[in-house]
Amino acid sequence: MYPKNIREMKSRTVIILIIIIILFIAIQFVRPERNSETVINRNELFAQLTDVPTVVRTSMLSACYNCHSNRTNYPWYASVAPVSWMISNNIKSAKKKVNFSEWHVLSADKQHHNLMEIVEVLEEGSMPPTPYKLMHPPGNLNDVERGVIVEWVKSYSERIKGN
Numbered sequence: 001m002y003p004k005n006i007r008e009m010k011s012r013t014v015i016i017l018i019i020i021i022i023l024f025i026a027i028q029f030v031r032p033e034r035n036s037e038t039v040i041n042r043n044e045l046f047a048q049l050t051d052v053p054t055v056v057r058t059s060m061l062s063a064c065y066n067c068h069s070n071r072t073n074y075p076w077y078a079s080v081a082p083v084s085w086m087i088s089n090n091i092k093s094a095k096k097k098v099n100f101s102e103w104h105v106l107s108a109d110k111q112h113h114n115l116m117e118i119v120e121v122l123e124e125g126s127m128p129p130t131p132y133k134l135m136h137p138p139g140n141l142n143d144v145e146r147g148v149i150v151e152w153v154k155s156y157s158e159r160i161k162g163n
Contacts, residue, residue, distance in 0.1 A: 027081040028080070031081075032084055033088065035069070035072040035091065040071075041101060043104040045103040046060075052152070053148065056148055059141055059145045059149055060100075060149060063127075063138075063139040063145075064100065066139070067090060067128075069095075069101040070102075074087070097114075111160050115157040118153050122153075128141070
């Protein structure tokens with residue numbers, strides 16, 4: 001038999017583990033709000049643009065839209081708290097900066113400003129962020145894709161400024 005203090009330690013450890021498991025199960029019932037749109041709406045960036053190169057459209061959809069639109073394709077782990085809370089907060093923060101689902105509601109000045117921000121973050125390589133790229137390999141932009149997007153964004157920005 002174990003000495004009394006070792007049995008007490010094991011008993012405390014078991015109780016602590018049971019409490020942790022119960023808390024983990026309980027937090028699963030606290031669900032963050034999720035993006036629910038599944039189709040392109042008329043205010044979305046690409047909804048009214050017909051001359052967008054395929055590489056720009058597909059690259060932005062895979063690298064940007066999960067956080068910067070109302071059409072998030074959630075991975076399985078986005079349903080597990082507390083990860084679901086972090087993902088939800090990241091998406092809310094991203095959509096405050098740029099929400100492609102509400103693009104055509106913005107003024108031309110705001111669109112131009114957002115486009116220049118997009119150029120800046122793509123040229124410095126800060127978007128998509130590293131954790132996103134690690135967890136979503138299709139969201140990795142290579143230098144060619146990044147360059148094509150930057151050129152298209154600059155061109156589109158000039159068109160907006162001209163109107």
